[in-house]
Amino acid sequence: MSLRQSFTARPWRVAAAVCVLATLVACGSSGGKKPEPTPLAPNHALIGVRQAWTAQLGASEAPLLPAVLGNELWLAGSTGTVLALDATTGQARWRADLATPLSAGVGSDGTTAAVVTKANELVAIEAGRVTWRARLGAGVSTPPLVAGRRVFVLGADRSLTAFDAANGLRLWTQSRPGDALSLSQAGVLMAVGDTLVAGQQGRLAGFNPQNGSLRWEGVIASPRGTNEIERLVELVAGVSRQGNQLCVRAFQAAVGCVDANRGTTLWTRSANGAAGLAGDDQLLFGTESTGRVLAWQRASGEPAWSSDRFLHRGLTAPVVVGRSVAFGDATGYVHLLSRQDGSLLNRLNTDGSGLVAAPVLAGDTLVAVTRKGMVFGWRPE
Incomplete structure (x- = not known):
């Protein structure tokens, strides 16, 4: 398989005591009591969703992102379990226990799966x-990222390294200096055509996957402020792609879109959020750190609608599911909102332990993993 065929659409480490924002839970104000979550409105289930299956991964605290390829799904647990599932049936294709804690989720091209x-x-x-x-x-x-019979790794120091997927031979490394702090949260690493795309500080950068040479850069946010924390503008996982247009979030700074053909920044808009984006050909969806859900016009970045019904509920990044956009929360619910106006269409319950990462869509199955390690698969009707 050629590289182009494989490349389809498919820390914070701070010495001082600071407030760490993770994907699922926003920090409260310094020294103050954490705000109470907004009570949930009654669920009228305006669209039908049935639970198709459940599976067991193993308890996990770290937000390790899964890999999806068609109806195939790969999941990783923080204690070292890696699980390959058929997302249609929920049946395990294989399970591996590495018996060592994992720091990053799983990537796969359907043959090779890789974790760190x-x-x-x-x-x-x-x-x-x-x-x-x-x-x-x-x-x-x-x-x-596993593609083109290579495995690509994005380091916390913003380095990029390519390995031969057959034998682990290191093929090239591309290093980039940056600020002293980096975000202990999944960043952007994906393929667009025959270009390797990575987030480096507040920029989307396109690289030649054969040798790591830089092809283009598009700026989403620039570091600013008087200290290292204020200058942290890393791009976070959860990219909305439509053709060659990539829309992303810079941590607590901005959202914006880039033309991946030329590396041209199409627009940016200030936004105070920590989780990634999802979207369709008209709208982008995301959340602020307070739990406010926002939609922007994809073409311009102009606001389309907002909802305050989930404030302080620890929302995940979204995923588009049919005519809805779905978010998980820290208490284990998955909320399905109308893409058109943000109204509630349905609410799904898990085991109450909270979602460990954003839900994903594998084929026509909506999948969520909880902190207790339960995997839930639902199918909209």
């Missing part, structure tokens, strides 16, 4: 069997 351990080791798995391991020079929070 907290000991900075890249691990490749095929059919449930470890095929090779490679040491990394930096910590990793972003799931590896």
